[in-house]
Amino acid sequence: MSKAEIHSWITTAQHEDASDDGQDTVDIASATINEEEDWVQFMLIAQRRLLGDGTRGRIEFLKEQLGVVANRGDISQDQSLEILHLLILTAPRYSDSDSRNAVLDCVNSLLRRDISPSAPPPVPSLISHTLIAWVAKESSKPLAPSNHFVLLTWIAAAFTACAKSDLFPTAKTFKVVVNTMAVLVDAVSREGKSGAVRSAFVLIRRTLRNNHALIPTVADTLFETAKTASAPLNYAVLIGVAVDVSLRLRPSKANEQSPGATYVSLVKENALAYYLNHVVLAKSAVPDYISRSFHDLVQNCVTEDDLTNTVIPTAEKAILRSPEVSLHVLSYFFSSLPYPLPPALFTRILTPVLNATKSTNPLARSGSVRVVKSLLAPPTPKAKLPGSPPDTIPTTNSEEIYAQNVEAARDLILAPLQTAKTSSADHRTTLLTISSVLPESKGKTAGVLSSVVPSVAKDGKEDGWPPLGALLKGASSIDIL
Incomplete structure (x- = not known):
């Protein structure tokens, strides 16, 4: 015109x-x-x-x-x-x-x-700087859920436009754009409207995929900001998306390595450290959407060395400090892990988890049930993603290790019930709940039932009967078979 x-x-x-x-x-x-x-x-x-x-x-x-x-x-x-x-x-x-x-x-x-x-x-750059400054200011205000998504589309547009300049990664506006994008995608995820969340993830994944060379710089910016942020979990979702996109990047030519493998190798150590320090060691309840954000990182990048050197020691510390918070998070971690824990690590983590069944805090007790269920879930093979690091999955026989873990868990879980060494009715009920998800063993289950039924009847609490019924049902099915 x-x-x-x-x-x-x-x-x-x-x-x-x-x-x-x-x-x-x-x-x-x-x-x-x-x-x-x-x-x-x-x-x-x-x-x-x-x-x-x-x-x-x-x-x-x-x-x-x-x-x-x-x-x-x-x-x-x-x-x-x-x-x-x-x-x-x-x-x-x-x-x-x-x-x-x-x-x-x-x-x-x-x-x-x-x-x-x-x-x-x-x-x-007057227009882009004005737009970025306005979106950054608005993102810090309390807004209607729909407005968060609109602002996210605008800041993603600014990122895409600015990424065409070679100077963008070193410009002051880069940090502002990345951090604002992180805060907004977190806000949309927190509000939990499925349509908006799905659209936001499609938008952010496409934005990072189309500018994938910037992914390591984006991740480093988020890690650095989180170190001094008053709310470091605000950056979790975008960190997770950056890893997810890297893992799924395909090579430009056949028989070439995915560029995502390089990006993952650059960000994995810091991403895992962020997850352990801010999610696993969180002092207050972590929303489920944040725990889910690290599913692909755990499933595709965590090795046995990572478990031995960093993950399990941090998990032990977290359970000791705040089991009502950390156990809920750890249940997501172990559900995402595609292979069974080595027996020594399995017993090492199961011990503090079972100690939490004695807690007077119902959140700690329910968290222990969730973690044991995730630890005892049968391993299922996962397809390797293009950007996955090599040699992540152990070469040992996972079925054999899983069977060893089940037997170790059975002994640790059933022993207090069989010897009447439970500390309270709540402790007994929690162990019964866990026992009901164990793969059945006829002799041991029958022994537990004979030991526990009188105690549950004496408690006079209804909470103990549902898990006892589940345990009895499982034992009966074995007899029938």
């Missing part, structure tokens, strides 16, 4: 607006009209169309008028900034995806011209 076309369009639009709302038209057809006045009139009409028209009218205007103007190279930087400020007003107003996408197309046009201008502008 040229300046002459803007002038012609204003004339038509003003007459249409006048017939719609009864307002007097401005006499822009006079010989004294100039380009500055044309622009002012265009922006006034644009604001009225964007903030007042119905959905169909504003989408048409965004695509056929404002979008065309935003994409042209003959408008000044100040005029581009005015368009951006006008588009910002729409962020909390539009609830339909078509309107939001039309606005985002305009934003992308402004960013594209800002990052790659046809001529040096008065202020380099």
